[in-house]
Amino acid sequence: MEAKKILLVEDDPNFGAVLKDYLMINDFEVTLAKNGMEGFEKFKKDTFDLCILDVMMPYKDGYTLAREIREKNQEVPIIFLTAKTLKEDVLKGYKVGADDYLNKPFDSEVLLMKIKAIIQRKASEVKPDTTKFEFEIGKFHLNSKLRFLTYPGQEPIKLSPKECELLKMLALHENDLMPRELALTKIWRDDNYFTSRSMDVYIAKLRKFLKQDENVEILNIHGEGFRLVVKK
Amino acid sequence: MEAKKILLVEDDPNFGAVLKDYLMINDFEVTLAKNGMEGFEKFKKDTFDLCILDVMMPYKDGYTLAREIREKNQEVPIIFLTAKTLKEDVLKGYKVGADDYLNKPFDSEVLLMKIKAIIQRKASEVKPDTTKFEFEIGKFHLNSKLRFLTYPGQEPIKLSPKECELLKMLALHENDLMPRELALTKIWRDDNYFTSRSMDVYIAKLRKFLKQDENVEILNIHGEGFRLVVKK
DNA sequence: AAATATATTAACCAAAGATTAACATAAAAA
DNA sequence: TTTTTATGTTAATCTTTGGTTAATATATTT
CATH class of the missing domain: 3.40.50.2300 (Response regulator)
Structure with missing residues (x-):
């Protein structure tokens, strides 16, 4: 832990x-x-x-x-x-x-x-499933409790804790800005140069997963954060 | 009240x-x-x-x-x-x-x-129904009171107390996460390195029993716990 | 063009889990 | 009682997973 x-x-x-x-x-x-x-x-x-x-x-x-x-x-x-x-x-x-x-x-x-x-x-105390853990992201379905991402007609992709939390946080701000600082303080619990680099690595990983659906992408907003765009 | x-x-x-x-x-x-x-x-x-x-x-x-x-x-x-x-x-x-x-x-x-x-x-605190003692797990049938596991056309497998409790706990959370910590505190009454290793040993034993039915498997969710998956 | 911010891949290390076997102990059988 | 047998724990070893950092490349802003 x-x-x-x-x-x-x-x-x-x-x-x-x-x-x-x-x-x-x-x-x-x-x-x-x-x-x-x-x-x-x-x-x-x-x-x-x-x-x-x-x-x-x-x-x-x-x-x-x-x-x-x-x-x-x-x-x-x-x-x-x-x-x-x-x-x-x-x-x-x-x-x-x-x-x-x-x-x-x-x-x-x-x-x-x-x-x-x-x-x-x-x-x-926080456990009672008050927190949402299922998301529809374009054609994807994310279950952040069981930590997997499914795409129609495919084996579910297992996500690591960080991948999962980051994607969840993006999904919570779908089509809106997810401030870099927010993810860093909530997920990495520390906002510094290295955690920020680490986050970039995870953004890259998520992009790889998500590129199957061309209507879904993660955009960067320079100096601000990221935006999970889902065209509908 | x-x-x-x-x-x-x-x-x-x-x-x-x-x-x-x-x-x-x-x-x-x-x-x-x-x-x-x-x-x-x-x-x-x-x-x-x-x-x-x-x-x-x-x-x-x-x-x-x-x-x-x-x-x-x-x-x-x-x-x-x-x-x-x-x-x-x-x-x-x-x-x-x-x-x-x-x-x-x-x-x-x-x-x-x-x-x-x-x-x-x-x-x-939410508590799952602990009184239930019969479970269908894919083609298996578990009776956790008499502690045996049956598979069609086969002698019932006798389960040890720990094997049985662990399988029951997994069954209670079928297709959902069974947190490691839950099994340790409820079954082993202690959550430490050694009980955790011991639990792994039991998971291995259960997997051996369950592999007869390829629609049943115990997946690990790294750092979280296990998941008894039953494909239907 | 210089500085800052982001992207991507790969190398590395640590932690967690899987598996088998050795050991300990208690219950059952002889 | 002693001997078996069943059960459970600990140890040793190996594999997988997850996460950070480094190296390098590309964008964006000033």
Whole structure:
């Protein structure tokens, strides 16, 4: 499985660094911010699987940050770290939408357990087939759950996860612009030179598959992204 | 909604009674047992939506009880109560399959919050019909209760428990994805490298059985799971 | 024409899966 | 009880698949 991304917002530099290291050793990708302000900036620039927020921070406390994060994203799990054990604080945290609450000092293994449990839970919540996974693309039929693409009178083509996700994302924007950045942040989970090259490779692969139907093609919009055109 | 049933196993009679009352006020139906032995007896006699187990109990501790409960029922959520904050204990609890962990003294409102969250979560999980035990798989007929697989004009093949459960799980998802993780957690009760290898071995065994009918095959969906394909 | 962005192919590496066999253990039979 | 037999796990090995990067070519914009 791909490494999960964690946003860690902690003003104590020592503690922050240690925790970051510990999480990284355990195969998480960690972005560390040293206050609420910075945390929010970093949150906006990337896609995280989990946020761990210290409650007591200068300028912007954990609750405020959590509320801002919730405005942008209702899904992402949030864990609070706090030195306080006061009931009101714990309840306040839950009300803001926390998924869990940890008192400092806490045991790192316990944190790890909780992180895994929470990420696991979230993953299973999304499962109910609310997400569309079947698409008609010209004469093609795409099943993105079973990851294959069929063309009349032919064996289904098996797609790799990336091929499949990319084609799905294009299909979701059929005849419209699918911004490069969108695919990169959602599928590659990182928007940089290399992932961008990698994406080009996948676009080429998809074009190969799709060229059987001359009414279907993937156009590039220079500097913007791609467009799956289906003539009808 | 109908009142949810909770099995509360707590050896301290005072604390037990207070907690029971509190939960009943909050519209739960509570069965109180005062030790592990009694807890297990009551568990077998009824159907509960949640079990709350004290860890420290005479005769039979909470972990042992949890393991027994899990043997009977893989679904029911379990929350541990403990006075200990020792790391090993918390970890032990999670390993036995706990859904959550609460330290005593804890805040009852927090407990309530957790109970609701857990019951809610379980409710939203979809479960395939596990009671069915006869399946038509192409020309094969599977009886998963008597554990045999028949093919026209042939002696029935006897299946081992694991072979049988795995084939059944595949059959329940016929032509659809059966996630690897699902089989591992349900059949092997553990999702790790070794159980995963073990599962591969069983897939190979099943393929051997099934290859007599060329319209039946088990396909792998890389990184996702398997798919029992039956062409018709 | 220089810089930037995209296209395509191929080489490479890592992860996942398949298969066979060895080993361990528990249930059944002698 | 000891011996078989059935079942399941672990190991070893091989194959396939998936994804990134590099190399090179072609477009597009400034």
